[in-house]
Amino acid sequence: MSSLRGKAACIGLASAGIGEAPGFNSMELMVEASHKAMKDAGLGPKDIDAVFAATAVHAMPAMSLAEHLGIHPKFSDGNNIGGSSFMAHALTAAMAIEAGIIDTALIAYGSNQRSAGGFKSVSEPMPYEADYQPRMPLTAYALASSRYMHEFGATREDLAEVAVAARAWANLNPEAFAQGPLTHEDVLSARMISTPLSKLDCCLVTDGAAAIIITKADRAKDAPKTPVYLLGAGMEHQHRMISAMPDLTRTAAIGSGKRAFAMAGMTTSDIDVLQLYDAFTINTILFLEDLGYCAKGEGKDFIKNGRITPGGSLPVNTNGGGLSCIHPGMYGLFVTIEAIRQIRASAGDDEGPRADGGWVPETKISLAHGNGGVLSSQVTTIWGHPDSL
Amino acid sequence: MSTKNMSQGPEAQFHEYLQEGRFMIQRSKTDGRYVFYPRMVNPHTNEDDLEWVEASGEAIVYATTTTSRRPEQGGNYNVALVDLAEGPRMMARVVDVDPDDVAIGMKLKARIGDINGKPVVLFAPKEGA
Incomplete structure (x- = not known):
């Protein structure tokens, strides 16, 4: 078992500008979330000695963020591997804490993409792909969906189950952007974007910022809120371009998940709630398979009969996910925050109102899985209540 | 090299x-x-x-999608991943066929065409396949 298990904990978190935040730029939203996260942890800028940040629109966001907040970090990291960057930041922060380099890290993200006119990215066009006019990242996930359906006999109805379950969770969460009833028929009849994916197979386009504070285990005990410990983390990526992905139905989450579970000393049955980066409906199915919840090709059946909906046996994407809660371009830090908040809510911290079942009772262990690029970078993290140490 | x-x-x-x-x-x-x-x-x-x-130009469709686009902008078009007979996979466009009729496993033959005036490798269903 790795020495990193339980060596770092999240003691503060916040979001800002979720949904729509017209009039604010991405950095301002990130600063607001960071400020609120420090307050949540009972800390100020002088207590932060490391800054991690990644966005889709800034070249050097860690420096900008530190400057805004008056932090002079002795370590910073702008690692950008897409939407899973923030899970990678948590792993790096734990490594730096264990190495004695830092004590307390701020990890942050911000985006005003919805108010600014839609998805934007500093990402360069991919050579050998761009000439064919793919609409990235959408095209990549549509291609993966087509392959999955071909290999395993899955249908658009199977994919729709993921969207319907996500909306059911969103309907319990007043913070979720998309609310109201959603049926399989709604998903199937929505405007086709890139076959087999309709508009309702695709994530939201929202604004939003998020931040978490990670500190070393012995400091975490004194935090005002329940400290939530990083028990396991693992990562892997195999490709940058979808045309270079070895097998479109098998993601690097197979490797990242194994490493995270090994570090935590746990198996799938130890996890109370699962947060899986659902940029598109196919993601949830692939990650349930690749993280070991069911065999390859069985995910489409595994999610049937309400298994991942509220009241089902496996709570998945309990905030409503990227499909129905929030997706400001890079969603990973919101995945992480939901995983941690479920544990804090069970421990009695005030995480705000949700309808019955929206906070899953007796949550002690949660998994936050990040995906970046085009099913490219996969980073799995496992978080636990102090009792899990 | x-x-x-x-x-x-x-x-x-x-x-x-x-x-x-x-x-x-x-x-x-x-x-x-x-x-x-x-x-x-x-x-x-x-x-x-x-x-x-x-390249031999022989390939089969590995994955495919029809991208929606307004008729006045040129209409729907295909984006595919194709497996070359030589082994490697590449992104491509399958032409000479309705994008919705491009099927995984379909046999293809390459030709040089252009998209927006730029030369690219295109693939069409292989005759007699």
């Missing part, structure tokens, strides 16, 4: 071949295995052992 013997990198070379109407891919001088996209270093052998060879 090493930079000291090359007048340009693999990407520029690939596009120059396309301008000449040729679909060229790389092959390892060490083990004969093919590589696409064009690289400086062979990821299979970790050697700079790649030479250019003419």
Whole structure:
């Protein structure tokens, strides 16, 4: 078992500008979330000695963020591997804490993409792909969906189950952007974007910022809120371009998940709630398979009969996910925050109102899985209540 | 192949071949295995052992999507991943067929065409297949 298990904990978190935040730029939203996260942890800028940040629109966001907040970090990291960057930041922060380099890290993200006119990215066009006019990242996930359906006999109805379950969770969460009833028929009849994916197979386009504070285990005990410990983390990526992905139905989450579970000393049955980066409906199915919840090709059946909906046996994407809660371009830090908040809510911290079942009772262990690029970078993290140490 | 013997990198070379109407891919001088996209270093052998060879143009559809686009902007179009007979996979467009009729496993033949005036490798359903 790795020495990193339980060596770092999240003691503060916040979001800002979720949904729509017209009039604010991405950095301002990130600063607001960071400020609120420090307050949540009972800390100020002088207590932060490391800054991690990644966005889709800034070249050097860690420096900008530190400057805004008056932090002079002795370590910073702008690692950008897409939407899973923030899970990678948590792993790096734990490594730096264990190495004695830092004590307390701020990890942050911000985006005003919805108010600014839609998805934007500093990402360069991919050579050998761009000439064919793919609409990235959408095209990549549509291609993966087509392959999955071909290999395993899955249908658009199977994919729709993921969207319907996500909306059911969103309907319990007043913070979720998309609310109201959603049926399989709604998903199937929505405007086709890139076959087999309709508009309702695709994530939201929202604004939003998020931040978490990670500190070393012995400091975490004194935090005002329940400290939530990083028990396991693992990562892997195999490709940058979808045309270079070895097998479109098998993601690097197979490797990242194994490493995270090994570090935590746990198996799938130890996890109370699962947060899986659902940029598109196919993601949830692939990650349930690749993280070991069911065999390859069985995910489409595994999610049937309400298994991942509220009241089902496996709570998945309990905030409503990227499909129905929030997706400001890079969603990973919101995945992480939901995983941690479920544990804090069970421990009695005030995480705000949700309808019955929206906070899953007796949550002690949660998994936050990040995906970046085009099913490219996969980073799995496992978080636990102090009792899990 | 090493930079000291090359007048340009693999990407520029690939596009120059396309301008000449040729679909060229790389092959390892060490083990004969093919590589696409064009690289400086062979990821299979970790050697700079790649030479250019003419692709056969034979391929099958590995994954496919119809991208929605307004009729006035040109209408729907296909984006596919195709497996070349030589082994490597590439992104491509399947043409001469309704995008919705492009099926995984469909046999294809390459030709040089253009998209927005730029030469590219296109694929059409193989005759008689």
